[in-house]
Amino acid sequence: MPTLRRRKHRAQNTDFTKALIGLQSRARSAKWGGTEHEGQNPMSIDKDTARRVAHLARIEVAVSDLETLAGELSNILGFMEQLNEVDVEGVTPMTSVTPMDLPRRKDVVTDGGYPEKILSNAPDAREGFFAVPKVVE
Amino acid sequence: MSDLSKLTIADARDKMRTGELKSTEITNACIDAIDGADALNAYAHKTFDIARDQASAADARIAKGDAPDMCGIPLGIKDLFCTKGVPTQAASNILRDFKPEYESSITTGLWDQGAVMLGKLNMDEFAMGSSNETSTYGPVVSPWRKAGSNMDLTPGGSSGGSAAAVSGDLCLAATGTDTGGSIRQPAAFTGIVGVKPTYGRCSRWGIVAFASSLDQAGPMTKTVRDSAIMLEAMCGHDAKDSTSADLAVPNFEAALTGDIRGKKIGLPKEYRLDGMPDEIETLWSQGAEMLRDAGAEIVDISLPHTKYALPAYYVIAPAEASSNLARYDGVRYGHRAKLQSGDGITEMYERTRAEGFGPEVQRRVMIGAYVLSAGFYDAYYRRAQRVRTLIKQDFEKVFAEGVDAILTPATPSAAFGLGEMVDVDPIKMFLNDVFTVTVNLAGLPGVSVPAGIDKDGLPLGLQLIGRPWEEADMLNSAYTLERAVGFVSKPEKWW
Numbered sequence: 001m002p003t004l005r006r007r008k009h010r011a012q013n014t015d016f017t018k019a020l021i022g023l024q025s026r027a028r029s030a031k032w033g034g035t036e037h038e039g040q041n042p043m044s045i046d047k048d049t050a051r052r053v054a055h056l057a058r059i060e061v062a063v064s065d066l067e068t069l070a071g072e073l074s075n076i077l078g079f080m081e082q083l084n085e086v087d088v089e090g091v092t093p094m095t096s097v098t099p100m101d102l103p104r105r106k107d108v109v110t111d112g113g114y115p116e117k118i119l120s121n122a123p124d125a126r127e128g129f130f131a132v133p134k135v136v137e
Numbered sequence: 138m139s140d141l142s143k144l145t146i147a148d149a150r151d152k153m154r155t156g157e158l159k160s161t162e163i164t165n166a167c168i169d170a171i172d173g174a175d176a177l178n179a180y181a182h183k184t185f186d187i188a189r190d191q192a193s194a195a196d197a198r199i200a201k202g203d204a205p206d207m208c209g210i211p212l213g214i215k216d217l218f219c220t221k222g223v224p225t226q227a228a229s230n231i232l233r234d235f236k237p238e239y240e241s242s243i244t245t246g247l248w249d250q251g252a253v254m255l256g257k258l259n260m261d262e263f264a265m266g267s268s269n270e271t272s273t274y275g276p277v278v279s280p281w282r283k284a285g286s287n288m289d290l291t292p293g294g295s296s297g298g299s300a301a302a303v304s305g306d307l308c309l310a311a312t313g314t315d316t317g318g319s320i321r322q323p324a325a326f327t328g329i330v331g332v333k334p335t336y337g338r339c340s341r342w343g344i345v346a347f348a349s350s351l352d353q354a355g356p357m358t359k360t361v362r363d364s365a366i367m368l369e370a371m372c373g374h375d376a377k378d379s380t381s382a383d384l385a386v387p388n389f390e391a392a393l394t395g396d397i398r399g400k401k402i403g404l405p406k407e408y409r410l411d412g413m414p415d416e417i418e419t420l421w422s423q424g425a426e427m428l429r430d431a432g433a434e435i436v437d438i439s440l441p442h443t444k445y446a447l448p449a450y451y452v453i454a455p456a457e458a459s460s461n462l463a464r465y466d467g468v469r470y471g472h473r474a475k476l477q478s479g480d481g482i483t484e485m486y487e488r489t490r491a492e493g494f495g496p497e498v499q500r501r502v503m504i505g506a507y508v509l510s511a512g513f514y515d516a517y518y519r520r521a522q523r524v525r526t527l528i529k530q531d532f533e534k535v536f537a538e539g540v541d542a543i544l545t546p547a548t549p550s551a552a553f554g555l556g557e558m559v560d561v562d563p564i565k566m567f568l569n570d571v572f573t574v575t576v577n578l579a580g581l582p583g584v585s586v587p588a589g590i591d592k593d594g595l596p597l598g599l600q601l602i603g604r605p606w607e608e609a610d611m612l613n614s615a616y617t618l619e620r621a622v623g624f625v626s627k628p629e630k631w632w
Binding site for chain 2: 045053054055056057058059060061069072073075076077079080081082083084085086088091092093094095096097098100102103105112117118120121122123124130132133134135
C-alpha cells in the first residue's frame with residue numbers, strides 16, 4: 001500500500017531557519033477573507049477534505065495516512081495565505097508572461113500514421129488500441 | 138585518467154579545430170570519469186555507445202572544416218529531456234522503462250550541431266525539489282564537501298545531476314531546466330554557471346512538463362563563455378512550441394566584451410532578508426563593488442512584491458503541475474498498477490498514481506487540484522495570477538527607469554547536507570528558491586555565477602537578472618563579474 005512519508009516538524013537552530021519559521025507563523029496568524037465555504041476555514045484541511053482532494057487528484061491514499069496528509073496540506077495552504085495581504089483590486093490576472101499572440105496555423109493534419117509507435121510504451125496494448133479495465137456496464 | 142574531461146567548451150572547440158585534440162579522446166576521458174564516479178549518482182542512464190558514435194561522426198565533420206561550436210562537445214542531458222530510444226523517466230517511478238519515440242527539440246538541435254550525449258542526468262522527480270532527494274534514482278551526491286568533513290552534501294535541485302556532473306568534470310557541460318530556480322540554485326551550490334533564458338527563448342517541446350508557464354531549459358557550464366556558446370546552440374524558434382519566440386538569436390559569445398561601463402545595475406532592497414547569513418550579505422556587496430569598479434553604476438531599487446513571489450509560485454506551479462501530470466494515468470505509457478478482480482478504471486488511475494508518484498509530487502499535485510477546485514479557484518489560483526502580474530510590473534518599472542540588470546544572491550545559503558532537510562517542514566525547502574523564483578514568474582533571464590567560498594570552503598553564487606530577451610547583455614555583465622571574482626576553486630576528488 002502506498003504511504004506518504006511522515007514528516008516531523010523539528011525546529012532547526014540557524015538564524016535563517018528562525019526567520020523562516022517566523023515567516024510561516026505570520027502567515028498562519030493572518031486573517032482569511034470570505035469564501036464560498038461558510039464557516040469552514042479553507043486553510044485548515046480536515047480528513048474528509050484531504051480524502052476529497054486525493055480523489056480529485058486521482059491518487060489513492062490509505063485511510064490511516066489521511067490525517068498526516070491533511071496536516072501537510074494545511075501547512076502549505078497556510079503559507080499561501082500571505083497572498084491575502086496583497087491589494088489585487090483591478091489587477092489583471094496574468095495569462096501570458098510574454099506579450100505575444102498565440103500563433104495559428106492551417107487546420108490540417110501535419111503528423112501521424114504510426115500507431116505502433118504511439119502504442120510502443122503502453123502498459124497494455126491490443127489490436128491497435130490501448131486496453132483498460134471495463135468502463136461501461 | 139586524463140584531464141580532458143576538465144576542459145571548457147571553448148578550449149575543447151579551439152583544440153579540436155586546430156587538430157590538437159579529437160572528440161573521441163575527450164569523450165573517452167568523460168566516459169572514464171563517469172565510470173569512476175558512480176558514488177555521485179549523477180548519471181541515471183549512461184549512453185556510451187551513442188556517445189562514441191557521435192564523437193567519431195563529430196571528428197569526421199570537424200576534419201572537413203565547417204563544424205559548429207558544439208560539434209564534438211560531450212554533454213550530459215537532464216532526464217527531463219525526451220531522448221529517442223533512450224530511457225526518459227523525469228526521475229519518476231511512473232515513467233519507469235519509458236523510451237520516447239521522439240527527441241526533444243533542444244536535444245535534436247544539439248545533436249544536429251554535432252554535440253555528444255554521454256547519458257541522462259539524475260534530478261528531482263518531475264523537477265520538483267531543491268536537493269535532488271525526491272528522485273526515484275536516489276539523491277545525487279555533490280562533489281563538494283565541507284573542509285575537514287565527510288558528510289554528503291546536496292548538489293541542489295532540481296538539476297542536481299547536471300550540477301554534479303559539470304562540477305565533478307563528468308562532462309564538459311549539461312542541459313538543465315529551471316521552473317523556480319532549478320538551474321541557478323544547483324549551479325550556485327556547485328560553483329558553476331547556470332542560465333535560465335527569457336521565457337520563450339528555448340523550445341519546451343519534448344521536455345517533460347512541470348509548470349508550463351514557468352519552465353525554461355538552459356545550459357549549465359564551467360564558465361560564462363561556455364554558457365554563451367551553449368545557450369546560442371539551444372535557442373531558436375520552434376513551431377512545435379506555441380510559446381517559442383520567433384526572434385533572431387544573437388551571437389552571445391561575441392557579446393562578451395567585459396566592457397560594462399555606464400551600465401546601471403540595481404540592488405533590490407527586498408532581497409536583504411532578515412536572518413540571512415553575513416557571508417551572503419558580504420558576497421553580495423563585494424559583487425556590487427566589483428561591477429562598480431568595472432564602470433557600472435550601482436543603484437538601489439525596490440521590487441515591492443518580492444515577498445509574495447514564493448507563495449504565488451507555490452499556488453501557480455502546483456496548479457499547472459496537477460494539470461500537466463494528469464497524463465500519467467497508466468493508459469498510454471509508464472507504470473500501471475496491478476489490479477485486483479472487481480477493480481475498475483478509477484482504482485487503476487488512483488493506484489497507478491499512488492505507486493508511481495513520490496511523496497513530494499503527490500503533495501504538489503494534490504495542492505494543485507485543491508487550488509483549482511470549485512470554490513477555491515478565485516481565492517487561490519486567480520489571486521496568485523494577479524500577484525504574478527504585480528511581480529512582473531515591479532521589474533518592468535525598474536527596467537523602465539533605466540536599470541540594465543539586477544544583482545542578487547543566488548541562494549540564501551551554501552549547500553546543505555543530504556538528509557538534513559528530510560525531517561523539516563517542506564516549506565523550508567521552498568525557501569531555497571526565494572531569490573530565483575521571481576525571475577520565472579516574470580519570465581526574465583537570469584544567470585548564476587560562482588562568486589566566492591564560504592567559511593567551510595563551499596561555493597556561493599550571485600545572480601544577475603536581465604531585461605527580457607537581453608541575455609547577451611546579461612551574460613556580458615556575468616562575464617565581467619566572473620573575471621573580477623577569479624573563481625578557480627574545484628571540489629577535491631574523493632569519489
